[in-house]
Amino acid sequence: MPETPTPALLHLMNASKCYGSNRAAWNASLRVARGEILVLLGPSGSGKSTILKLIAGLEDLDDGQVWLNGQNIGHLPPEQRGIGMVFQDYALFSHMTALQNVMFALHRQPRPRRPKMALEHLAMLGMADFAQRYPHQLSGGQQQRVAVARTFASAPQLILLDEPFSSIDESMRAHARQEIRAILRQSGLGVVMVTHDCTEALSFADTICVMNQGTIIQTATPQDIYLHPANAFVASFIAPTNLLPAHIHNGHAHCILGTYPVAAQNRDTEQAWLSIRPESLSMEAASSTQAGPQGIVESTEFRGDCQFHTVRIGAQTCTVRSAIGPSFQPGDRVQVRPCSPESLVVLARQ
Structure with missing residues (x-):
């Protein structure tokens, strides 16, 4: 009988994934509580995106377990996991308006209710006035908010964010981080975000997992990571x-x-x-x-x-x-x- 973890919204247990001889993720464990924002931070190739894909079900585990709300979901396909994901490029449908993109996530709802529900989700992100615009008519930050609205519309238990601010102009990133963090905080959902940007991680996270070479090296609050790094790599990576x-x-x-x-x-x-x-x-x-x-x-x-x-x-x-x-x-x-x-x-x- 596998060990049943103590209650947590998300519990990744001893997860491993290899591509040939490359250990993309090795014996990785983390927990996320409801309302908590956990950030996976590391350089390119450190395994953080692999961890995100294992949680989402976009990659199969070689070993380990994924528990969500007390259920082992490691064997379930992505659409049955109750997880929403905002991709790095936002993955909006170019032939659909902002409203239609959000409506796409409401396919289980009665058709007559979908436009009103989609508009409510856009309004929550401050995007109601842009409902009839197509993605190419929106800025990077506006596309991001539509993608987040679509994710909320799918009623997930957990939200995954893959480098969500990388497509936004640098001058606008700090403001976008504040806005999206406040919205996520208000939702009460658990969040796992991937980034290689240390400033982003320090300002956005409740908890940071620093990764390198497929391994989680340290898990702690931003303050503890900064003031009490576990080793020389963490100390020099997180800040000069x-x-x-x-x-x-x-x-x-x-x-x-x-x-x-x-x-x-x-x-x-x-x-x-x-x-x-x-x-x-x-x-x-x-x-x-x-x-x-x-x-x-x-x-x-x-x-x-x-x-x-x-x-x-x-x-x-x-x-x-x-x-x-x-x-x-x-x-x-x-x-x-x-x-x-x-x-x-x-x-x-x-």
Whole structure:
């Protein structure tokens, strides 16, 4: 008898999928509660889209189970799973109006009721005034909202989103994310989204699963992923960070920046990484009276709302983010320090 999982809207259990010798997904497990937005995040080829297809039934499991609302659905075809999916290109029918596209998902409803029901779903997405337009007459963001309306019309228990913002102009993406997230939150449905965009994942998700090479490496809240990455890959993929070689001894980390206390659970080792975000470093002009390591500014990059400085200390470099103000110039001698020892994260060096 297979193990029956504890109650959850979606429970993917030890799912694996191989294409020849390529492990597209390997022993992957995740849970999604009602009203929760889970984001699968990883680089291209990490297996996140494969996981989405296994949940949807677009690919067959080699091993593992898919449970939805207490039912094992791994053997069911996609149309019987109670799952709605918004594809990356939205998959709208080009010969149908926005209203007709949404009506297509209402084929189980009595025909006379379909136009009114479809218009209600479009209105929920702010698209009622565009009901008679064809997809080519709509912007990327408008097409997305029609696709979401069509998905809602199918009355799913779970919604899957495959890179839903990639076709929207970059200047409009943040606004689109806020709108769609609010609508999904209001629906109370469970959501699984795939993206390779870390900013998108951090701002959209309740829970993030970071993937690489077919494996889920870490599952946590966006804050925990950012502040407490599981390893060097997660730390550097989720956002820019400095990975400084260090050794740990008696509760202290020794690196190019000096010696700082770290959490007591970190064991003594000669092989560790010290991860610290650029915004968690401070920099000031060095003087002959200051103790501690000093470095030379190699480059400065203006980003509009901030500045990034590359500083060489001995044979290593680190990146410091600072607010707009008096800028350091290449060749300046500086001293770099962590803003707080709590911002230092010790990671295994493999």
